Amino acid sequence: MVARLTGAYESQSETVTTNHDELAWRVGGPQGSGVDTAAGIFQRACALGGLYVVGRREYYSNIMGRHSYFDVRVAHHPVHSHCDEVQLLTTFEDESLARHAISVVDGGALVYAAKDVEKEVQGVTYLDTRAKDDLIAYLEERGLPTTLGGVLEDARQRGVQTYEADFDKIVDLLADQLGIVQALAARTMNTLAVAMSLALVEYQRKYVYAALAKTWPGRQKIIDMNVSAVDLAYQFVRDTYDTSEFAHRLTPSESKEPRILLNGNQAVAMGKIAAGLTFQSYYPISPATDESTYLEAHETFLTTNGDRGSVLIVQTEDEISAVCMAAGAALTGARSATATSGPGFALMVEGLGWAGINEVPLVVTLYQRGGPSTGLPTRSEQGDLFLALNAGHSEFPRIVLASGDLEEAFYDAATAFNYAERYQTVVIHILDKSLSSQTESLPPFDLERIRIERGEIASPNGDGEPEGPYPRFALTESGISPRPLHGMPGGMHWLTGGEHTQYGRVTEDPVIREQQMEKRMRKLETAAREIPVDEKLRVYGDPAAEFTILSWGSNKGAIVESIERLAEEGLAARLVQVRLMSPFPVPELQELLASARPLIGVEANFSGQLAQVLRQHTGIACDKLVVKYNGRPMAGRRLYEVFKTIMDGTDETKIVLRNPNE
Amino acid sequence: MTTATADRKLTAKDFQVPFPNDWCPGCGDFGIINAIQQAFARLELEAHKVAVVGGIGCSGKAPYYFPVYGVHTLHGRLLPFAHGIKLANPEMTVVGVGGDGDGLGIGAGHFVNAGRRNLDMTYIFFNNEVYGLTKGQAAPTLALGLQPKSLPAPNIQSQLNPLMMAMSVGFTWIGRGYSYNVKKVVDLIVAAIEHPGLSFIDILQPCPTYNNLHTKDWYAGKDLDSGQPRIYWLDDTDYDPVIPEGADDAAVLSKMNEFLAKVHEWGDEIPAGVFLDNRATTTFAERIETRIENYRAQPPNTREIADASGKPTADLSEIFDEVRMM
Numbered sequence: 001m002v003a004r005l006t007g008a009y010e011s012q013s014e015t016v017t018t019n020h021d022e023l024a025w026r027v028g029g030p031q032g033s034g035v036d037t038a039a040g041i042f043q044r045a046c047a048l049g050g051l052y053v054v055g056r057r058e059y060y061s062n063i064m065g066r067h068s069y070f071d072v073r074v075a076h077h078p079v080h081s082h083c084d085e086v087q088l089l090t091t092f093e094d095e096s097l098a099r100h101a102i103s104v105v106d107g108g109a110l111v112y113a114a115k116d117v118e119k120e121v122q123g124v125t126y127l128d129t130r131a132k133d134d135l136i137a138y139l140e141e142r143g144l145p146t147t148l149g150g151v152l153e154d155a156r157q158r159g160v161q162t163y164e165a166d167f168d169k170i171v172d173l174l175a176d177q178l179g180i181v182q183a184l185a186a187r188t189m190n191t192l193a194v195a196m197s198l199a200l201v202e203y204q205r206k207y208v209y210a211a212l213a214k215t216w217p218g219r220q221k222i223i224d225m226n227v228s229a230v231d232l233a234y235q236f237v238r239d240t241y242d243t244s245e246f247a248h249r250l251t252p253s254e255s256k257e258p259r260i261l262l263n264g265n266q267a268v269a270m271g272k273i274a275a276g277l278t279f280q281s282y283y284p285i286s287p288a289t290d291e292s293t294y295l296e297a298h299e300t301f302l303t304t305n306g307d308r309g310s311v312l313i314v315q316t317e318d319e320i321s322a323v324c325m326a327a328g329a330a331l332t333g334a335r336s337a338t339a340t341s342g343p344g345f346a347l348m349v350e351g352l353g354w355a356g357i358n359e360v361p362l363v364v365t366l367y368q369r370g371g372p373s374t375g376l377p378t379r380s381e382q383g384d385l386f387l388a389l390n391a392g393h394s395e396f397p398r399i400v401l402a403s404g405d406l407e408e409a410f411y412d413a414a415t416a417f418n419y420a421e422r423y424q425t426v427v428i429h430i431l432d433k434s435l436s437s438q439t440e441s442l443p444p445f446d447l448e449r450i451r452i453e454r455g456e457i458a459s460p461n462g463d464g465e466p467e468g469p470y471p472r473f474a475l476t477e478s479g480i481s482p483r484p485l486h487g488m489p490g491g492m493h494w495l496t497g498g499e500h501t502q503y504g505r506v507t508e509d510p511v512i513r514e515q516q517m518e519k520r521m522r523k524l525e526t527a528a529r530e531i532p533v534d535e536k537l538r539v540y541g542d543p544a545a546e547f548t549i550l551s552w553g554s555n556k557g558a559i560v561e562s563i564e565r566l567a568e569e570g571l572a573a574r575l576v577q578v579r580l581m582s583p584f585p586v587p588e589l590q591e592l593l594a595s596a597r598p599l600i601g602v603e604a605n606f607s608g609q610l611a612q613v614l615r616q617h618t619g620i621a622c623d624k625l626v627v628k629y630n631g632r633p634m635a636g637r638r639l640y641e642v643f644k645t646i647m648d649g650t651d652e653t654k655i656v657l658r659n660p661n662e
Numbered sequence: 663m664t665t666a667t668a669d670r671k672l673t674a675k676d677f678q679v680p681f682p683n684d685w686c687p688g689c690g691d692f693g694i695i696n697a698i699q700q701a702f703a704r705l706e707l708e709a710h711k712v713a714v715v716g717g718i719g720c721s722g723k724a725p726y727y728f729p730v731y732g733v734h735t736l737h738g739r740l741l742p743f744a745h746g747i748k749l750a751n752p753e754m755t756v757v758g759v760g761g762d763g764d765g766l767g768i769g770a771g772h773f774v775n776a777g778r779r780n781l782d783m784t785y786i787f788f789n790n791e792v793y794g795l796t797k798g799q800a801a802p803t804l805a806l807g808l809q810p811k812s813l814p815a816p817n818i819q820s821q822l823n824p825l826m827m828a829m830s831v832g833f834t835w836i837g838r839g840y841s842y843n844v845k846k847v848v849d850l851i852v853a854a855i856e857h858p859g860l861s862f863i864d865i866l867q868p869c870p871t872y873n874n875l876h877t878k879d880w881y882a883g884k885d886l887d888s889g890q891p892r893i894y895w896l897d898d899t900d901y902d903p904v905i906p907e908g909a910d911d912a913a914v915l916s917k918m919n920e921f922l923a924k925v926h927e928w929g930d931e932i933p934a935g936v937f938l939d940n941r942a943t944t945t946f947a948e949r950i951e952t953r954i955e956n957y958r959a960q961p962p963n964t965r966e967i968a969d970a971s972g973k974p975t976a977d978l979s980e981i982f983d984e985v986r987m988m
Contacts, residue, residue, distance in 0.1 A: 044987060214987070255988075260986050270978060270981060274976050279750050301981060302980050303976055307960060309976055317772060317775035321771070324735065324739045330746070331746070331750075332746075332963035351739070354736055444982045447978060453972060487751045488710060492729055492732075493732075495733045495734065497734065505726060506726070506734065
């Protein structure tokens with residue numbers, strides 16, 4: 001059905017079966033109206049019922065008014081990616097209905113506001129002209145009115161149950177019931193919408209109450225008002241809606257396993273705190289900012305030694321300052337980092353080179369977003385792999401580590417500091433917007449799995465006060481030289497962005513140049529030797545399968561899900577997830593990919609950057625490329641369909657995932 | 663390498679290094695590093711607790727001439743690097759050394775925002791009005807219409823007043839020296855380092871190679887009828903630079919007005935010395951301490967982050983509790 005909108009997107013519709021195990025839910029609304037809060041309540045209610053939750057947040061670069069939406073997928077089994085189509089859609093204004101009704105599967109349901117029915121599609125303020133034109137053409141083709149009523153009628157014709165709600169009336173009712181003014185009662189609109197959704201699937205109300213308490217800890221008045229809203233919504237659904245044709249129900253899980261519910265920015269921040277981050281400088285930029293502001297909000301924390309731990313967060317004047325300040329802090333022995341996104345990273349390039357030639361342990365967390373230039377500032381892309389690998393003039397060793405999910409994001413954020421200090425260089429921890437804003441319920445992270453390794457720190461006073469400066473850049477076989485920290489007696493030396501002697505004094509001598517260049521670059525060989533294979537890459541699915549998907553980053557969840565679906569049909573496939581992008585795991589990949597037939601690169605960028613890096617290093621070319629660059633993440637089901645067409649022998653070598661409805 | 667002992671006072675020699683210096687003969691930079699070495703000795707600083715952080719250009723090379731932690735950074739970026747070192751290790755005495763183009767051209771954004779923080783460090787600004795190392799182009803401190811010998815035509819961009827800039831963005835100690843009066847510059851550097859906030863010293867200096875207008879003779883007033891040196895010292899006048907601790911807004915405003923009148927003097931008579939000594943503004947460390955109580959006791963560089971076995975000392979249980987669902 002969706003395909004008929006533009007013809008670009010072929011979608012399979014789900015068949016209706018009563019499903020108690022899984023639900024894909026979407027809520028949309030104008031930014032600033034509390035869509036995130038609504039999604040938060042929904043996710044908490046599900047997670048508190050022991051369900052696995054994965055959430056996907058889509059929003060505009062805008063503060064108020066533009067459309068945002070949240071996909072939440074909940075299940076009794078772990079889920080790692082969103083669905084392009086949902087079973088239940090909740091809207092309380094026109095744009096969400098116009099945009100998303102089309103994405104409700106046959107047999108699904110949607111809730112809409114009574115006031116929106118007569119509205120012309122043309123009159124939906126912020127709906128893009130392209131989307132309006134396509135939707136109007138679609139409705140006209142079917143002889144339906146070009147109003148939201150027409151959109152609803154189309155949904156009904158496809159077997160979608162549509163439930164009307166007069167939100168204003170419900171709010172009035174709540175105001176009367178609680179004896180409060182209408183404006184105050186209207187603040188529960190999101191709670192009402194969430195509760196109506198959960199009432200439709202007959203989810204136990206006590207978990208919704210618990211979610212309210214989690215959403216507004218300690219703010220009893222607000223909780224009480226929202227509890228009343230929940231009761232009203234449940235009653236309204238029971239009294240008003242005929243749910244016999246809507247088969248989805250949601251039951252809580254028996255699981256009592258401890259779970260946390262968090263997003264990617266938080267996972268990275270927590271990993272950094274665990275790893276002993278003590279200094280972070282940053283300049284605000286989407287979608288990296290939330291990590292630094294989360295750290296700032298948690299700048300002091302418990303420690304096992306009884307003292308209050310702390311991390312100093314400094315908001316700088318720009319990203320140039322951020323990277324230089326973080327490098328300066330790292331010189332003193334502080335575990336130091338900065339976090340940014342593509343445009344900010346571009347400004348940091350000169351500072352990265354300085355840290356590279358001066359062998360400064362510096363962690364840069366790079367959250368990719370749609371580019372180039374300002375690009376799609378609040379959408380996702382994996383377009384910065386080349387940038388991360390090559391940023392800087394000339395060459396210096398760097399470690400580039402790519403996380404594929406929230407759990408990896410946490411542990412990698414910690415490991416990044418070990419690499420930075422062990423190899424005394426820049427570590428770029430690369431993630432993307434999809435991961436940064438993805439929410440997931442997971443077992444709490446295990447700090448026992450983290451070991452802090454500080455690398456080779458000099459003890460210049462070990463044999464008494466040394467004479468003269470310290471040979472900070474002494475030539476060594478590993479390329480790693482003991483590092484005195486600024487402030488250490490006897491450790492004095494110089495640092496310079498120029499080529500330098502072992503004492504750090506600037507030189508243009510050809511022999512010393514060669515020695516220092518070779519010493520620095522040797523660290524990459526040392527790192528390639530020392531870093532365990534499991535950190536470099538991971539294999540999912542059937543390790544013996546020839547059908548091989550090569551990918552990285554946030555696509556992992558969707559790919560793993562698609563492989564599981566193929567396995568259910570007896571079709572063997574494996575994912576080779578590359579995590580260490582520099583030094584690139586050449587021998588490991590050569591061995592693994594020797595049996596790959598076909599080899600399919602899957603990436604959220606235009607040209608398949610990892611595929612190109614693979615070919616550059618190994619000569620191995622991908623047989624097929626599956627890419628998506630509309631700024632939105634890949635869905636597991638869609639990938640499953642694409643892999644099936646490849647298995648069926650499609651001639652296409654580059655398959656672009658398109659979805660006009662997200 | 664250099665430590666004062668009970669029986670020996672430090673001298674400038676303790677802060678010299680046995681390496682040749684590649685500035686042009688007669689360069690004003692020599693006087694400045696000489697003064698810095700004397701100031702470090704007079705302050706009896708321990709060399710390992712000192713970082714000298716330079717930018718790019720002739721002046722950016724200054725860190726090589728001190729046996730301390732000497733950091734030659736990027737063009738315009740000395741302040742962010744210096745901030746990083748000082749914030750992470752508050753025990754360090756951090757001195758920035760950079761040129762006029764470095765500080766107020768490419769680095770102007772950092773100059774402005776450093777002022778907002780009032781971090782305890784000193785910034786020594788080498789002001790010869792030209793870009794020396796790239797062969798004499800106009801610096802932001804070169805006046806409109808002037809044409810030093812490397813310029814193909816007179817300068818068509820206006821001049822920035824570094825002292826006024828420093829005051830308007832929030833530097834809390836502001837002085838001016840002249841590189842050929844080393845004794846006075848030593849006094850200024852000592853006072854600037856002792857000031858517990860962000861201090862700025864504008865040091866006027868000839869560039870014997872590229873600035874043929876404001877030469878040693880020009881500063882000496884040889885072209886003037888009076889034949890008197892152009893530089894005069896504020897401590898020889900009744901100018902009072904101090905804004906005392908607890909000063910009210912009216913007192914601050916009144917001092918700012920005196921300051922403005924003074925920094926606009928230029929030409930035949932050029933004031934030098936201490937222009938502003940503002941003790942009424944909190945330092946960045948004090949502000950941090952309002953949020954991180956043990957910032958100075960456990961600063962970023964030495965806070966214990968792991969036990970002997972490498973296990974993290976961070977306990978995330980409170981943080982997990984905030985997001986714990988079950």
